[in-house]
Amino acid sequence: MDTRTRIIVAAMELFWEKGFNSTSVADILSRSQVNSGSLYHFFPGKQDVLIGVLEAYRDGIGEMLLAPAWDGVADPIEKIFALLARYRRHIVETDCVYGCPIGSLALELHEPDPVVRALLAANFANWTAAVEARLVEAAERLPADLDRKALAEFVLTAMEGAVMQARTHRDVAYFDRMVAMLRAHFAMLTARRRAGLAPA
Amino acid sequence: MDTRTRIIVAAMELFWEKGFNSTSVADILSRSQVNSGSLYHFFPGKQDVLIGVLEAYRDGIGEMLLAPAWDGVADPIEKIFALLARYRRHIVETDCVYGCPIGSLALELHEPDPVVRALLAANFANWTAAVEARLVEAAERLPADLDRKALAEFVLTAMEGAVMQARTHRDVAYFDRMVAMLRAHFAMLTARRRAGLAPA
DNA sequence: GTCTATAAAAGGATAGAC
DNA sequence: GTCTATCCTTTTATAGAC
Numbered sequence: 001m002d003t004r005t006r007i008i009v010a011a012m013e014l015f016w017e018k019g020f021n022s023t024s025v026a027d028i029l030s031r032s033q034v035n036s037g038s039l040y041h042f043f044p045g046k047q048d049v050l051i052g053v054l055e056a057y058r059d060g061i062g063e064m065l066l067a068p069a070w071d072g073v074a075d076p077i078e079k080i081f082a083l084l085a086r087y088r089r090h091i092v093e094t095d096c097v098y099g100c101p102i103g104s105l106a107l108e109l110h111e112p113d114p115v116v117r118a119l120l121a122a123n124f125a126n127w128t129a130a131v132e133a134r135l136v137e138a139a140e141r142l143p144a145d146l147d148r149k150a151l152a153e154f155v156l157t158a159m160e161g162a163v164m165q166a167r168t169h170r171d172v173a174y175f176d177r178m179v180a181m182l183r184a185h186f187a188m189l190t191a192r193r194r195a196g197l198a199p200a
Numbered sequence: 201m202d203t204r205t206r207i208i209v210a211a212m213e214l215f216w217e218k219g220f221n222s223t224s225v226a227d228i229l230s231r232s233q234v235n236s237g238s239l240y241h242f243f244p245g246k247q248d249v250l251i252g253v254l255e256a257y258r259d260g261i262g263e264m265l266l267a268p269a270w271d272g273v274a275d276p277i278e279k280i281f282a283l284l285a286r287y288r289r290h291i292v293e294t295d296c297v298y299g300c301p302i303g304s305l306a307l308e309l310h311e312p313d314p315v316v317r318a319l320l321a322a323n324f325a326n327w328t329a330a331v332e333a334r335l336v337e338a339a340e341r342l343p344a345d346l347d348r349k350a351l352a353e354f355v356l357t358a359m360e361g362a363v364m365q366a367r368t369h370r371d372v373a374y375f376d377r378m379v380a381m382l383r384a385h386f387a388m389l390t391a392r393r394r395a396g397l398a399p400a
Numbered sequence: 401g402t403c404t405a406t407a408a409a410a411g412g413a414t415a416g417a418c
Numbered sequence: 419g420t421c422t423a424t425c426c427t428t429t430t431a432t433a434g435a436c
Contacts, residue, residue, distance in 0.1 A: 003419080003420090017310065018310050018311075019221070019308060019310050021219070021221040021222060021308075022221060022310065024410075024411060024412080025411075025413080026410085026411080026412090035420060035421055035422080036412095036413080036414090036421090036423095037414090037415090037416095037419080037420060037421060037422080038420055038421085040412095040413070041419060041420080042419095045412075046412070097310075099307055099310070103364060104307045106364055106367070106368045107299055107303065107304045107307040107308060107364060107367075108219060108221075108304075108307060108308045110217065110218050110219050110297075110299070110304075111218075117368065117370070120368050121368050121369050124365060124368060124369070147377070147380070149377070150377040150378075150380060150381055151381065153365065153374060153377055153378070154358070154377070154378060154381040156365070157357075157358055157360075157361025157364070157365055157374075157378050158354070158357055158361055159361070160357075160360065160361040160364055161356065161357025161358055161359070161361035161364075164303060164306055164307060164357070164360055165324060165353065165356070165360075167306070167307075168306045168317065168321050168324060169321050169324070170317070174353060174357075177347070177354070178350075178357050180347070180350060181351065181354040185385055185388075188385075188388040188392065189388075192388065203401080203402090224428075224429060224430080225429070225430060225431080226428085226429075226430090234402090235402060235403055235404080236403090236404085236430095236431080236432090237401080237402060237403060237404085237432090237433095237434095238401065238402055238403085240432075241401060241402080242401095245430075245431075246429095246430070246431090401436105402435105402436080403434100403435080403436075404433100404434095404435085404436105405432105405433085405434095405435105406431100406433080407430105407432070407433085408429100408431085408432095409428105409429085410427105410428085410429075411426100411427080411428070412425105412426095412427085412428095413424105413425085413426090413427100414424085414426100415423085415424080415425090416422095416423095417420105417421080417422090418419105418420080418421075418422105
């Protein structure tokens with residue numbers, strides 16, 4: 001693994017574990033086994049390392065997140081819940097300290113520069129686009145007048161909020177209850193489609 | 201206003217504007233017009249100022265948040281949406297940089313000490329308890345088998361997630377679409393109650 | 401309880417040889 | 419591209435007079 005990549009990987013881990021502000025450049029150097037001079041050769045400053053990390057998340061969403069989550073799952077709506085199940089696994093495996101790396105950075109950085117903010121937004125947009133595509137695949141089971149973009153975003157916001165609650169309360173049950181509510185929401189939508197009713 | 205209160209108020213504002221880690225003790229001293237010696241007379245350290253801030257939020261939820269939001273609103277379900285409208289106003293008034301002060305701290309602090317974590321959890325618990333109480337008031341319009349605690353938490357998680365999205369994209373529309381989805385959810389629940397159907 | 405001065409450490413970033 | 423040494427600023431916290 002080349003030096004630049006080692007730095008990005010180390011920073012990715014550290015920003016996720018401790019946040020951006022609580023991670024020092026010394027932390028990154030120590031974990032990546034790189035010297036100060038090398039890091040500043042590749043990156044003008046700490047903020048540019050963050051940009052590299054956010055680009056890596058953006059470019060890796062398919063391979064790192066979606067593909068593993070959807071392995072062996074064919075049904076489009078089940079793919080959405082399989083994605084949520086992936087987050088549940090992260091929560092359990094970290095004893096409920098898991099935080100979505102993008103969501104945590106989005107709330108930690110109060111005055112991000114435009115490039116950073118755009119990358120955070122792009123990461124969220126890719127996530128919802130992937131969910132929205134599954135809703136399009138399942139179109140015949142959902143109400144014809146459904147706002148698919150809004151529902152895809154709703155899944156993301158519910159996931160982010162639930163991760164926050166599970167983490168704060170140190171209890172996966174908060175995440176599970178969110179999933180149950182979303183399941184109920186989808187059940188009511190498909191019921192509405194089957195009944196051929198006008199919008200509720 | 202006494203010194204201790206001035207410190208808490210200044211810190212409350214600063215933690216909300218810049219976050220905990222990005223606020224220095226010097227920032228708090230400057231805004232509150234207090235000297236170093238006085239601050240450390242009242243608080244052992246910066247973290248204890250945070251504890252004071254979280255206690256103030258916890259003790260002030262009724263007066264600072266719920267009462268203003270519910271002024272002139274009688275219907276229990278509308279009170280829930282009036283609370284969300286309050287957040288919408290904050291978002292608009294801050295040009296979409298608004299972040300929920302508790303939610304932001306919950307994600308920024310990756311290894312909070314037990315007292316801080318418990319206070320964050322207590323703040324969330326009070327919020328959902330207030331929503332849950334409105335759901336109890338509206339019980340006759342909702343399905344009998346509804347998990348009211350889960351729905352109250354769902355409202356909180358959706359709000360937190362939507363505030364995150366609106367802020368990251370710098371666009372209230374993300375918040376508005378979440379509210380529309382929640383409205384649809386409530387509409388489907390009340391329709392289910394009126395139809396007297398079994399759980400979807 | 402409040403004031404000023406300052407200690408002690410950590411942080412981001414740079415210099416310059418190799 | 420990599421190495422070591424180091425500068426400079428910021429930050430939390432303390433000392434001790436009043």
